[in-house]
Amino acid sequence: MPELPEIHAMAADLGGRLEGRAIARFDVVSFAALKTFDPPVSALSGLEIGEVTRHGKFLDIAVADLHLIMHLARAGWIRWWETPRVQGGRPGKGPLAARLALEGGEGFDVTEAGTKKSLAIYLVRQPSEVPGIANLGPDPLTEEFTPEVFRGILAKAGRSQIKGVLRNQSVIAGIGNAYSDEILHSARMSPFKPASMTEDEANRLFDAMQTTLREAISRADGLAASELKKEKKSGLQVHGRTGQPCPVCGDTVRQVIYSDSTFQYCPTCQTGGKPLADRVLSRLVK
Incomplete structure (x- = not known):
């Protein structure tokens, strides 16, 4: 399971690849992974990506005035690709949970190995709308954590x-x-x-x-x-x-x-x- 250090590094890596670029589309393949419905994920198309940050073990990709938030759970991961991918097979039957494609090519897959699916994806207007983030304790690496x-x-x-x-x-x-x-x-x-x-x-x-x-x-x-x-x-x-x-x-x-x-x-x-x-x-x- 990715924890604070890995999510911290993942946010930094994705930030360098994503910030300032526009989303072509975001497709959810594993519908059980998507925990929100308003706004719809189709609202991300054409929007520019801002800062990529974290909240505990949650990854937060700011997109205009929205936040695409993911909790990778025990077996989830982010896999970057540089050439367009074609989805095959039945939705929800493989490791692919979601795919983000950027305008002009490149993007990443959100995957989850194994049969126990716990990965969670949220599209919200404020991070605090995600229950897991709203209930988080203090971050141990902040100055306030004395x-x-x-x-x-x-x-x-x-x-x-x-x-x-x-x-x-x-x-x-x-x-x-x-x-x-x-x-x-x-x-x-x-x-x-x-x-x-x-x-x-x-x-x-x-x-x-x-x-x-x-x-x-x-x-x-x-x-x-x-x-x-x-x-x-x-x-x-x-x-x-x-x-x-x-x-x-x-x-x-x-x-x-x-x-x-x-x-x-x-x-x-x-x-x-x-x-x-x-x-x-x-x-x-x-």
Whole structure:
């Protein structure tokens, strides 16, 4: 799933390709992906594209006085093309969800792999009309997101597990499963640790968050969207590395499976050498 660093880099890449150009047409192939109907997507034809930005994990393409907003969910992606494409097959049966064609050629496809379709596309007049954006928590990379603000968030979360707090988009915007694993590994904290913690622990977690996200953005800076998946995977320390040695201490990276997701951690770095039970009701409080 693309998270804050990838969406940040994707917005920068698309901004350089799209800003100032006019849309020839925007076609929705997977009708379940389109979550709005007014204005219709046909209203985009002939309009000039403005700034491309993000809100947490939402990609926002400003088009005149409208906003084309996408949430790529777990398996969605943007694929740029330079020569016109011809759509074949039955609508909604393949990975193609939508296609944007620019006047004069070029454009991009919005795709989603797998059978579970969660990708969402919105055409709205204001970003706040998208429920997921209206309910977003603060962006962790803004100047307003200070250690004091973060400590207040943790105090309010109380006994909630810190892994879930970091991933909750209504609490902090943009962090998903992968980067929450990386942040907690960097902070040397158990994923099951309660959010209520000492000031020193909260400051350590804040620093780990800032460093992890900013370094990921730095690595992705200047990359095309097609290169971001590979870059993300290559930069991860524990996430997706089950059974491999921890790059910090050499211990074996372990995994916990819960619901329809998983997380990875290093026992030596994060849980005092104790493996976490591989079930959702496990608790390890340090």
